[in-house]
Amino acid sequence: MSDFVEQCRREWKRLGVPDPLADEMSADLTADLEEAAADGVSTEELLGAAAFDPASFAASWAAERGIIPAEPSGRRARRRPFVLVAFTAVAALVLIVAAVALAAGKPEVSLVAVKKPHAFPTPAGIFVRPGSSRMIAHTNAAAAPFEWVLLVLAVVALGFAAWLWSSWSRSRPPSLPA
Amino acid sequence: MRRMAVAPQRRTELLRGVLDLCLLAVMAEGPAYGYEMTRRLRERGLGIVGEGSIYPLLGRLERDGLVETYRAASNGGPPRKYYRPSSTGRLALAVGVSEWRAARDAVDAVLAPVKVEVA
Numbered sequence: 001m002s003d004f005v006e007q008c009r010r011e012w013k014r015l016g017v018p019d020p021l022a023d024e025m026s027a028d029l030t031a032d033l034e035e036a037a038a039d040g041v042s043t044e045e046l047l048g049a050a051a052f053d054p055a056s057f058a059a060s061w062a063a064e065r066g067i068i069p070a071e072p073s074g075r076r077a078r079r080r081p082f083v084l085v086a087f088t089a090v091a092a093l094v095l096i097v098a099a100v101a102l103a104a105g106k107p108e109v110s111l112v113a114v115k116k117p118h119a120f121p122t123p124a125g126i127f128v129r130p131g132s133s134r135m136i137a138h139t140n141a142a143a144a145p146f147e148w149v150l151l152v153l154a155v156v157a158l159g160f161a162a163w164l165w166s167s168w169s170r171s172r173p174p175s176l177p178a
Numbered sequence: 179m180r181r182m183a184v185a186p187q188r189r190t191e192l193l194r195g196v197l198d199l200c201l202l203a204v205m206a207e208g209p210a211y212g213y214e215m216t217r218r219l220r221e222r223g224l225g226i227v228g229e230g231s232i233y234p235l236l237g238r239l240e241r242d243g244l245v246e247t248y249r250a251a252s253n254g255g256p257p258r259k260y261y262r263p264s265s266t267g268r269l270a271l272a273v274g275v276s277e278w279r280a281a282r283d284a285v286d287a288v289l290a291p292v293k294v295e296v297a
Contacts, residue, residue, distance in 0.1 A: 031252075067242040
């Protein structure tokens with residue numbers, strides 16, 4: 001079963017589509033995708049914009065069959081941008097905070113890996129269990145400044161957000177079955 | 179660039195209102211499962227590639243009683259769900275084709291004098 005069909009199944013389960021009907025639609029879709037692949041037709045070519053949004057595709061199919069109530073048009077379209085906007089905003093905020101902290105001077109908080117044979121308070125005041133290895137916040141350490149870690153994470157998150165926005169904008173054109 | 183983006187959008191809008199008729203028409207030629215219908219449409223030059231999926235539309239036709247379905251083995255493959263027009267579906271196809279031809283002729287009458295020149 002392809003990843004696309006797996007995602008459809010998850011959405012049908014979430015929506016409460018009875019298993020026999022979900023099995024039927026999954027089997028039909030899987031058989032069609034496999035036959036299309038044998039003809040050299042990709043999932044994107046067969047399903048159009050729906051290939052980029054399996055959850056909406058699955059919901060639309062189930063709703064049109066009358067298995068679930070039709071979702072008010074636009075609700076899903078509005079919900080996704082809200083989540084994307086929030087994710088992008090948080091990533092941008094973290095990026096700004098990390099950049100400001102780095103620009104303000106020498107980083108003072110670092111992450112260091114420690115492994116202690118016995119429990120005792122660390123210089124930073126964080127208690128470490130015997131034998132455990134973990135990352136702790138440590139002041140005035142030279143390795144892996146926390147701000148740099150935040151900066152890299154924020155850049156990666158923003159890149160992911162850009163990809164999500166791109167995917168979302170591609171899936172916006174209305175599919176034929178309105 | 180803008181013109182290139184508008185063309186597929188217009189095509190999508192044009193197909194939106196008649197794809198159900200096209201599906202009823204190809205399944206009226208003989209019962210077909212989902213992908214087989216897509217293939218028949220493509221053979222006639224109607225690639226719906228990138229413009230939507232037929233599955234929700236087939237679901238709607240089924241819900242509205244315009245098609246009948248049954249399961250049967252395909253050639254060497256797993257059992258497939260075959261669709262064929264019901265009596266109501268055949269009537270809807272006839273009415274829809276009549277409406278389409280009337281609309282097409284009217285639009286043709288308006289657009290016929292236009293001389294197309296592509297720079």
